[in-house]
Each structure stands twice: as structure tokens, then as C-alpha cells.
Amino acid sequence: MLASSSSKLSHATLVHRYPPSKLHSEEEMSDTVFSSDENEMNYKCENVARKDDENLQCEEFEETPLYAAILTYLSYAILCLFGWLRDFLRNSNIEKKRGAVDPNATLGFVPLYQSYESFYTRNMYTRVRDIFNRPIASVPGAQFELTERVSDDYNWTYRYTGKTINAINLGSYNYLGFAEKSGPCATDAINALKTYGVSSCNTRIELGMFQRTQRYHVELEQLLANFLHVESSIAFGMGFATNALNIPAVASKGDLILSDEMNHISLILGMRLSGASYRTFAHNDMKDLEAKLRAAIVHGHPRTQRPWKKIIIVVEGVYSMEGSICRLPELIALKKKYKAYLYMDEAHSVGAMGKNGRGIVDYFGVDANDVDILMGTFTKSFGSAGGYIAGKKSLIDHIRVNSHSNTYASSMSAPVVQQIISSLRLLKRPEGQKRICQLADNTRYFRQKLVDMGFIVYGNKNSPVVPMLIYMPARVTRFNREMLRRGIAVVTVGFPATKLLDARVRFCISAAHTRQMLDTALTAIDEIGTDISLRYSTRHKSRRLREL
Amino acid sequence: MTLNDHPTFLRHKLSYTYKNCHWKTMLSYIRRFFKFIHWLYLQYLLNTALYMLEPWERLLFSTLLFAILSTALYSALVFLPHHVRSMIQFYS
Numbered sequence: 001m002l003a004s005s006s007s008k009l010s011h012a013t014l015v016h017r018y019p020p021s022k023l024h025s026e027e028e029m030s031d032t033v034f035s036s037d038e039n040e041m042n043y044k045c046e047n048v049a050r051k052d053d054e055n056l057q058c059e060e061f062e063e064t065p066l067y068a069a070i071l072t073y074l075s076y077a078i079l080c081l082f083g084w085l086r087d088f089l090r091n092s093n094i095e096k097k098r099g100a101v102d103p104n105a106t107l108g109f110v111p112l113y114q115s116y117e118s119f120y121t122r123n124m125y126t127r128v129r130d131i132f133n134r135p136i137a138s139v140p141g142a143q144f145e146l147t148e149r150v151s152d153d154y155n156w157t158y159r160y161t162g163k164t165i166n167a168i169n170l171g172s173y174n175y176l177g178f179a180e181k182s183g184p185c186a187t188d189a190i191n192a193l194k195t196y197g198v199s200s201c202n203t204r205i206e207l208g209m210f211q212r213t214q215r216y217h218v219e220l221e222q223l224l225a226n227f228l229h230v231e232s233s234i235a236f237g238m239g240f241a242t243n244a245l246n247i248p249a250v251a252s253k254g255d256l257i258l259s260d261e262m263n264h265i266s267l268i269l270g271m272r273l274s275g276a277s278y279r280t281f282a283h284n285d286m287k288d289l290e291a292k293l294r295a296a297i298v299h300g301h302p303r304t305q306r307p308w309k310k311i312i313i314v315v316e317g318v319y320s321m322e323g324s325i326c327r328l329p330e331l332i333a334l335k336k337k338y339k340a341y342l343y344m345d346e347a348h349s350v351g352a353m354g355k356n357g358r359g360i361v362d363y364f365g366v367d368a369n370d371v372d373i374l375m376g377t378f379t380k381s382f383g384s385a386g387g388y389i390a391g392k393k394s395l396i397d398h399i400r401v402n403s404h405s406n407t408y409a410s411s412m413s414a415p416v417v418q419q420i421i422s423s424l425r426l427l428k429r430p431e432g433q434k435r436i437c438q439l440a441d442n443t444r445y446f447r448q449k450l451v452d453m454g455f456i457v458y459g460n461k462n463s464p465v466v467p468m469l470i471y472m473p474a475r476v477t478r479f480n481r482e483m484l485r486r487g488i489a490v491v492t493v494g495f496p497a498t499k500l501l502d503a504r505v506r507f508c509i510s511a512a513h514t515r516q517m518l519d520t521a522l523t524a525i526d527e528i529g530t531d532i533s534l535r536y537s538t539r540h541k542s543r544r545l546r547e548l
Numbered sequence: 549m550t551l552n553d554h555p556t557f558l559r560h561k562l563s564y565t566y567k568n569c570h571w572k573t574m575l576s577y578i579r580r581f582f583k584f585i586h587w588l589y590l591q592y593l594l595n596t597a598l599y600m601l602e603p604w605e606r607l608l609f610s611t612l613l614f615a616i617l618s619t620a621l622y623s624a625l626v627f628l629p630h631h632v633r634s635m636i637q638f639y640s
Contacts, residue, residue, distance in 0.1 A: 075597035082605055127600045154602060474599040531587070532594055 178383030323459020351381025
């Protein structure tokens with residue numbers, strides 16, 4: 001079953017098979033054997049038939065089983081009751097107050113901060129705080145070191161034992177495996193540090209652009225524009241700030257923004273900051289979007305009935321909590337029909353999706369000029385930091401002059417830029433193609449095994465973000481702790497980041513994971529899933545890993 | 549102080565051949581039974597979120613639950629036959 005790349009072969013052989021029908025869903029697609037250089041990764045690359053649109057958009061969101069919903073509400077009710085009991089004990093001074101207390105109230109001032117979520121933080125989050133926000137002690141590659149911490153008073157304070165735990169990393173956004181401290185990218189970044197130091201000490205517009213023999217910022221933008229097949233691009237120092245500070249440059253009062261309901265908070269912040277009106281449409285629902293577009297064009301402003309100046313549709317390429325992919329061909333058709341603009345945030349999909357790693361545009365095979373504003377980040381797939389906006393040259397020139405982050409934020413640091421340049425150059429070579437293939441292979445294998453075992457997994461089968469649902473808070477904590485005991489670090493998310501019912505564990509697959517690591521993880525998930533009965537799915541039969 | 553110091557995955561693989569004497573297989577059945585009870589207790593803790601609470605809170609909740617259930621059971625055992633009989637008499 002495993003096709004190993006032997007060093008004796010000197011050419012690439014391609015074996016195509018027909019795309020799988022519903023009867024033979026376990027058949028592999030094809031085998032590609034590359035000639036290997038000094039790389040010793042054993043992998044099997046699969047080529048999917050690209051023109052099969054229904055195959056590309058195959059997503060599944062299974063409904064919550066009723067007993068899981070009831071038990072989750074019951075758990076939160078019991079936690080609430082005990083929260084009230086403990087708060088009563090704390091307020092009546094029977095028990096000591098452990099959290100931070102605002103001293104202004106005792107001096108007669110109005111309290112400085114009042115967060116209504118602090119009930120949740122004190123009584124539910126702090127009890128299991130050791131599974132969140134774990135400090136790491138090494139570079140977050142496929143395997144890394146976690147600092148071990150122990151709490152004597154139920155997670156109010158920690159003490160560090162000094163040891164580190166070696167764990168498989170299923171939580172970092174390391175899709176192409178560029179988070180490494182040795183290799184060509186790291187060497188180039190160190191040389192850049194030696195040439196230019198760490199900071200540019202100025203904004204981009206004033207004196208912050210590096211150019212000597214290597215033209216860092218300019219080269220980055222040109223490379224990026226060539227990579228994405230667009231006219232021009234501009235890069236910023238922070239991905240969140242790219243969204244939050246550049247949407248005001250393209251939208252203003254009198255515009256309408258239609259955004260997906262699962263959009264990231266950076267997009268929502270940017271929309272609010274711009275002063276435009278915004279409405280949400282149901283997640284990935286093109287009929288709802290079309291209805292809202294038609295209503296907006298027909299009725300105009302809610303009070304004055306004046307037509308909107310422009311309408312912008314804001315979507316994300318891969319949604320980080322759901323694992324779903326936006327329906328790009330239908331969006332482009334809608335956009336052309338109703339003359340709206342499209343802003344796509346490809347934070348998790350650039351580098352990770354598509355045959356050449358160019359993102360969702362490459363995945364669906366559409367023209368990159370059809371999407372008006374392409375946005376992405378360098379944090380996830382390129383192992384660096386920062387964000388970019390790409391599109392037509394007129395748009396980018398407008399943003400260069402009118403963007404807050406270009407004018408006021410300090411420019412990107414030289415080693416960070418060099419890391420991105422090196423990784424972009426690497427992606428063009430066969431070694432980069434291998435990484436992309438390895439990621440696609442890992443993703444499909446992992447997802448298929450999880451679904452076959454009977455777990456509920458959301459999202460598109462090709463997205464490297466794999467959310468698996470565990471509804472109850474106690475099962476979430478037990479899962480996380482048991483995985484860590486078996487040497488696998490995962491990220492579990494609960495209430496404020498997701499809906500109350502849908503607590504989940506989100507696996508981020510990387511090209512640096514070997515098949516063996518994934519098998520270790522799957523064995524552990526299988527064991528723990530049996531122990532705490534996580535196999536909720538009714539569409540797929542529950543099976544143990546040894547039966548697959 | 550983590551709550552899971554129990555070494556669950558130290559499994560002793562016993563061979564169930566016919567050559568083994570009966571007390572060894574009996575011991576394995578008893579062990580599996582205790583494991584099953586432990587698994588049931590874990591399910592109770594997980595489904596009611598008691599897994600996240602401190603030991604004294606677990607004791608409090610379990611005591612209250614046991615008190616309510618036992619009261620309901622006792623009243624049912626004492627009063628139900630008489631109620632059912634008088635209902636049958638009333639409706640016939």
C-alpha cells in the first residue's frame with residue numbers, strides 16, 4: 001500500500017486511476033513516484049481529478065445528536081449551579097478570593113473593568129485551565145517540547161517542574177512544515193538578521209523599506225504577486241492588522257458589506273471600523289447570499305432608500321473553526337451577475353490548498369483576477385509573520401497611500417521577510433511541490449480514518465484543518481489530558497470561541513508529519529474515543545482502528 | 549494535581565488457553581468487571597461534568613443525587629401499590 005520513493009529511480013512515473021465512484025470509496029487515486037534527492041521523506045502523492053466540481057466541494061456537517069445536546073446542557077447547568085455556590089462562598093468571605101480583584105472598588109472608585117464573562121472564567125475556565133495556553137519550549141515543528149507544569153490549587157497557580165514533555169504537535173498552524181530552526185530558510189533568515197538587524201525603526205512610508213543588494217520588501221511583493229498570478233501585492237507586519245486596518249481603506253460609510261457568519265474577528269473589526277453597514281449571510285449558503293444581494297440592490301439604505309455606493313462580499317478561503325471551504329465558483333458567478341466586489345481572506349488556505357499551493361483560487365482552478373481583493377497571512381504556511389493584500393495594481397497603489405497600517409505601523413523585520421522569500425522560492429522547486437503533496441496526502445488519510453472510525457468531523461475533506469466534535473466540556477478536558485499523557489498535543493476549543501454546544505478538538509495537519517506520527521495519533525484517538533465514547537456519528541458506522 | 553493518575557493503559561495480556569487453571573481466568577473476569585465499573589463511574593463523572601469539579605463538590609452533588617433518588621424510590625415502594633389499587637377501584 002505504501003509506495004516508497006527509492007533513490008534508484010531517476011524519472012517520475014505517473015499512474016492515473018479513475019476518480020472513485022460511490023462503490024469504491026476506499027480506492028486510492030493514483031501513485032506518483034518522484035526521484036528523491038537527499039530528502040528521506042517516504043510519501044505517496046495523490047492527484048485528484050480537478051475538473052470534478054462536486055468532488056471538490058464535498059463537505060459534511062452532521063447534526064448534533066439529541067442525547068449529546070441534552071447532556072451538554074445538563075453539564076453546563078451543573079457547572080453553573082456550582083459556580084453560584086462558589087461565588088456565594090467567595091463573596092461571603094468563607095472562601096478566599098483567588099482571581100485578580102480590582103482594588104479601585106475599595107477606594108471608592110467606579111470599577112475600571114467589568115467583564116460579564118468573568119463568571120465563566122472564574123468557575124468553568126479556571127477549573128480546567130491547564131489544557132489551554134500551554135507554554136512551549138522549542139520550535140513548533142512536527143514534534144516539539146512542552147514545559148511541564150503542575151498545579152497544587154486547582155489551576156489558580158502553576159509551578160514549573162523544570163522538565164519538558166516531548167509531544168507530537170497537532171495544534172500549530174504549520175501546514176507546509178516551514179517551522180524549522182535549521183535548513184535553507186533559517187540560514188537565509190540569519191544572514192538577513194546579520195545584514196539589517198532586527199527592526200527597521202520606522203514606518204514603511206518614511207524610512208522603513210530595505211533595499212541594498214537584496215531588495216527585501218520590494219522583492220517580497222514581486223515574488224508574492226508572481227506566486228499568486230496577480231498584478232501586484234503589498235505586505236504588512238501583522239495578519240490581524242491587515243484585515244482590521246485595510247477594510248476601512250476600501251469600504252466607507254454608504255457601502256454595504258455582506259459577510260459570512262463564521263468570519264474571523266479581524267474581518268468584523270475591520271468592518272466596524274470602516275463605518276460601512278454590514279449584514280451577515282448564513283455560512284456558505286449561496287441562496288441566502290443571493291437573496292440578500294437582491295434585497296440590498298432593490299431596497300437600498302434602510303432609512304433613506306438611496307442605493308448603496310458599493311457592495312462587498314467578504315468570505316474566508318478556509319474557515320479555521322469549521323474546516324469548510326468557501327464556494328468560490330458560485331461566488332464569482334454571483335459577483336459578476338450583481339456587480340459586487342469580492343474580498344477573500346486566505347489566511348489558512350494560501351500555501352496549503354491547491355495543486356501549486358496558491359490557495360483556493362488554485363484549488364478550484366478559477367482566474368485570480370476574478371477575486372478583487374485577495375488577502376492572506378504568512379503566519380500559517382510560510383512559517384513567518386505578517387499579512388498581505390494582492391490584486392490589481394490600481395487597488396494596491398490606492399492601499400499604499402490610504403492604509404493605516406502602511407502609514408503608521410512599523411515595517412516588517414528583515415529576517416521575517418527573508419523567511420517568506422526563501423519559502424516562496426522553495427515552493428517553486430520540486431521540494432516545495434513534495435511538501436504540498438505530502439500535506440494533501442496527510443490530510444486525506446487522517447480525515448478518512450477519523451470519519452471511518454465513526455467520529456463526527458466537520459468540513460471539506462481536503463482542508464488541513466480537521467475539527468472533531470466532542471460536545472461536553474468534561475469530555476473535552478478528559479480528551480486533552482489523555483492525549484497529552486500519550487504524548488500528543490492537541491488544541492481543544494470550547495465556549496467563547498465556538499457555540500455553547502459545539503465544543504471540539506481541532507487538529508492541524510502538517511506536511512512535516514510522517515505517516516507514522518499520524519498512525520500514533522489515530523491509535524490514541526481510537527483508544528480514548530472508546531474510553532469516553534466519542535463516536536457520535538450516525539451516518540458512518542463506528543469501528544475500531546484495528547478493523548479498518 | 550491532575551485528576552488522572554490512574555494507569556489505565558497498563559494492560560496485562562492474559563492468554564485464554566485451555567491449559568490455564570480456572571482461578572486465573574476467574575481473576576481476569578473479576579479484573580474486567582472492576583474495569584467496567586470504573587468505566588461506568590467515569591461515564592457518570594463525564595456526563596454530569598463532575599470530572600471538572602473538586603472532590604468535595606463531587607461528594608456534595610453525589611450525596612444530594614443519592615438522597616433525592618433514594619427518597620423517590622422509597623416513596624414509590626411504600627405508596628405505589630396502595631395508589632394503584634385505589635385508582636383501579638375508582639375507575640372500575
